[in-house]
Amino acid sequence: MPRITQNPNMAESPDFDSAEFQEAYAPLATEQNTVENIINTLKAAWTRDNDAKKARLGDANVQERNAAAEAEEAAKEKELQETQEASHREKEKRKPKLRNFTANKVVDSVSDTRPSPYAVHKLRQGEYVELYYFTQEACSEAERSEQTAAKDNITFTAVGDQLFMKPAAAYKAAKKVIRDEDLTFKQLTLAKTDMLRHMGQEEWPEQHIIALGIFFIKLECHRLRKQDGGDAVVLRYQAQVRREWTEALKSTSDEDVFDISVINDTRLNQMYTEHLNARHSQGVVR
Numbered sequence: 407m408p409r410i411t412q413n414p415n416m417a418e419s420p421d422f423d424s425a426e427f428q429e430a431y432a433p434l435a436t437e438q439n440t441v442e443n444i445i446n447t448l449k450a451a452w453t454r455d456n457d458a459k460k461a462r463l464g465d466a467n468v469q470e471r472n473a474a475a476e477a478e479e480a481a482k483e484k485e486l487q488e489t490q491e492a493s494h495r496e497k498e499k500r501k502p503k504l505r506n507f508t509a510n511k512v513v514d515s516v517s518d519t520r521p522s523p524y525a526v527h528k529l530r531q532g533e534y535v536e537l538y539y540f541t542q543e544a545c546s547e548a549e550r551s552e553q554t555a556a557k558d559n560i561t562f563t564a565v566g567d568q569l570f571m572k573p574a575a576a577y578k579a580a581k582k583v584i585r586d587e588d589l590t591f592k593q594l595t596l597a598k599t600d601m602l603r604h605m606g607q608e609e610w611p612e613q614h615i616i617a618l619g620i621f622f623i624k625l626e627c628h629r630l631r632k633q634d635g636g637d638a639v640v641l642r643y644q645a646q647v648r649r650e651w652t653e654a655l656k657s658t659s660d661e662d663v664f665d666i667s668v669i670n671d672t673r674l675n676q677m678y679t680e681h682l683n684a685r686h687s688q689g690v691v692r
Contacts, residue, residue, distance in 0.1 A: 414459035422448050519600055522548035524579055529608045534652040538584040540597040586645035591637050598622045620667035639678045
């Protein structure tokens, strides 16, 4: 069907009654088909054709209006869907990130010890942290500090793409930290177990955790502990070597990091000799 290029509602019929038309169609006239009949036939034909164009134009207008209405409705539905999806995503972001629980599982009989956020943050960053933070005394103190921290003294911490407010005091080093070399061997034995567990929770590489665990076991069983003052030397060795190892793991140096699970007995013996000499110079050994 030919496309309508002009509005038939605005079209004007040719002046078929004009002298020009009369003269043009006069040669075609006969007694049965006069010029007047021919002119009337032309008028009727033009009117039918224009009426047909009007009808087609009306149908086209209806189709265009329908198409425009459908497009508008589709755009509204798309906008509504996008708004709903955005709202759903926003609600999902606001939902607390919670794990599921196991039905009928009973809580542990003993409360789990929790070191301070400061100590956990140190582990998360792969940095050295004193064993004191994992002793029962330090964990109890950390719990008391979190409960009594002033509400107007806060800091922000990022978890994923969200920020959370935490008591600033909880993220500070403890005021009275006992150095590793000044711990008792009982404190070291208990604290290292808790520290190794939290290292696993903070996703330290398994080989690192195993190596450090072997390091502690070898020190606990070391023959030097049977000697007078041996515990103090082993504690000092632990403090020095673990700090050096942790710093080496974070270093950008090309030098290979040593295996902490291998005990350097030469260094331990030298440290024990220095310990005896120091005691002798102080008049402790007679």
